[in-house]
Amino acid sequence: MTTRNGKTPDEPTIAEFKTSLRGTLIRPGDNGYDTARKIHNAMIDRRPDFIVRCAGVADVIGAVNFARSHGLLVAIRGTGHNVAGTSLCDGGLVIDLSSMKSVRIDPVTRIARVEGGASWAS
Numbered sequence: 001m002t003t004r005n006g007k008t009p010d011e012p013t014i015a016e017f018k019t020s021l022r023g024t025l026i027r028p029g030d031n032g033y034d035t036a037r038k039i040h041n042a043m044i045d046r047r048p049d050f051i052v053r054c055a056g057v058a059d060v061i062g063a064v065n066f067a068r069s070h071g072l073l074v075a076i077r078g079t080g081h082n083v084a085g086t087s088l089c090d091g092g093l094v095i096d097l098s099s100m101k102s103v104r105i106d107p108v109t110r111i112a113r114v115e116g117g118a119s120w121a122s
Helices: 011-020 057-070
Strands: 024-026 050-053 074-077 093-096 103-106 111-114
Touching: 011 024, 011 057, 050 057, 057 074, 057 093
Parallel strands: 050 093, 074 093
Antiparallel strands: 024 050, 103 111
16 A cells, blocks of 8 residues: 555554445455546556545545545546546545536526536536
8 A cells, every 4th residue: 555654544444434435435356446447548557545436525525534644645536538647546545526527507606616527428
């Protein structure tokens, strides 16, 4: 596991984090791990220790706090289209926003609020 401060989370801590999420925590060896770590640039093959498929803002906050507490490298994945592959990391934690696709437009203020997983196809 890749940590910056040597505070590797133990299994009870990971289990507690997992139950705090509305979304899904995916780890190496879990069903769907290889699919969850794929991005559009197939030349990028990185293996994060944790992928948090966030269901909302609370999951994003929880993932950031978990990563900070344990000194984990963090990558943010929106739709996985970044050609350089910076939406993945080896070791560390990927905050996957791909399930967060809400687009809200206030016609009065003319303000749009778009979640990080939204794409042209959303």
